[in-house]
Amino acid sequence: MRYLEDLAVGATFRTGAAMITEQDIIAFAQQFDPQPFHLDSTQAQASVFGALVASGWHTVGVTMRLLVEGDLQLAGGLVGLGIDSIQWPRPVYPGDEISATTEILAIRSSRSRPNFGIVSVRSITYNQRGEEVQIMISNQLVPRRDTGEILADRKGQV
Amino acid sequence: MRYLEDLAVGATFRTGAAMITEQDIIAFAQQFDPQPFHLDSTQAQASVFGALVASGWHTVGVTMRLLVEGDLQLAGGLVGLGIDSIQWPRPVYPGDEISATTEILAIRSSRSRPNFGIVSVRSITYNQRGEEVQIMISNQLVPRRDTGEILADRKGQV
Numbered sequence: 204m205r206y207l208e209d210l211a212v213g214a215t216f217r218t219g220a221a222m223i224t225e226q227d228i229i230a231f232a233q234q235f236d237p238q239p240f241h242l243d244s245t246q247a248q249a250s251v252f253g254a255l256v257a258s259g260w261h262t263v264g265v266t267m268r269l270l271v272e273g274d275l276q277l278a279g280g281l282v283g284l285g286i287d288s289i290q291w292p293r294p295v296y297p298g299d300e301i302s303a304t305t306e307i308l309a310i311r312s313s314r315s316r317p318n319f320g321i322v323s324v325r326s327i328t329y330n331q332r333g334e335e336v337q338i339m340i341s342n343q344l345v346p347r348r349d350t351g352e353i354l355a356d357r358k359g360q361v
Numbered sequence: 362m363r364y365l366e367d368l369a370v371g372a373t374f375r376t377g378a379a380m381i382t383e384q385d386i387i388a389f390a391q392q393f394d395p396q397p398f399h400l401d402s403t404q405a406q407a408s409v410f411g412a413l414v415a416s417g418w419h420t421v422g423v424t425m426r427l428l429v430e431g432d433l434q435l436a437g438g439l440v441g442l443g444i445d446s447i448q449w450p451r452p453v454y455p456g457d458e459i460s461a462t463t464e465i466l467a468i469r470s471s472r473s474r475p476n477f478g479i480v481s482v483r484s485i486t487y488n489q490r491g492e493e494v495q496i497m498i499s500n501q502l503v504p505r506r507d508t509g510e511i512l513a514d515r516k517g518q519v
Contacts, residue, residue, distance in 0.1 A: 236425050238438045240438065285447055289444035291442075
């Protein structure tokens, strides 16, 4: 488990890989992004994508699971304060296998929460050909080492 | 269906509402964000949130579905080129009912795709008390009116 003091700008972390099947793409879309180019491969041919593609939010979700299970194990978990940007340079297609690398871009103190820092990270998601399918910059809330025990006293203040 | 020419800066659009249950929160977390504060209400009490809360990505997903089904019906669908920012000012708790409003912030031509424009929108998601739970700024690819018929010829170019 990494605390704020364990992190350095420029450090990089890896995740495992996950395959996204056509069935996964359609099931996600039915729940969260019911558009023809995510639901039906025939209708998708007439869309701007020209083929069935995963919802960008599906790529985000699978990337998030990979990050939670990956090398960057933050004390207190991955608590995202917000997202600075997400780009999807190319679609994720059925059968693609994705994985991610995360680099620490900046570390600063939290003004409102002295026991925490805010860590800016860039997570790049790649497909099985090493092509970038998603670039996300997010801000994570990370406790200082001596804060771990008092987390429970700070309920609901995030 | 709205084309680029039908949109104006400052125009706002609404969505319906959706309730997020504890079961929904846990099911989403198991698939995409398996952290204690999204999985187990007892363990969540010891987390920085102090209670079970929805993954921010779950809030994004439900908001996306509301947007797809809402008043802003764009020709060609909601095709997000990228996200400029997402903030989660407060958590979504089990039983919360969320809905969203979208405002058009900017409209510009696409340099690389002359038949399309890029529309910047801010979608604010509210809980049942009218409190903001998510603020997202995204860029949507929107076809010009005379482009609709030739979409099928531009397969895979987005």
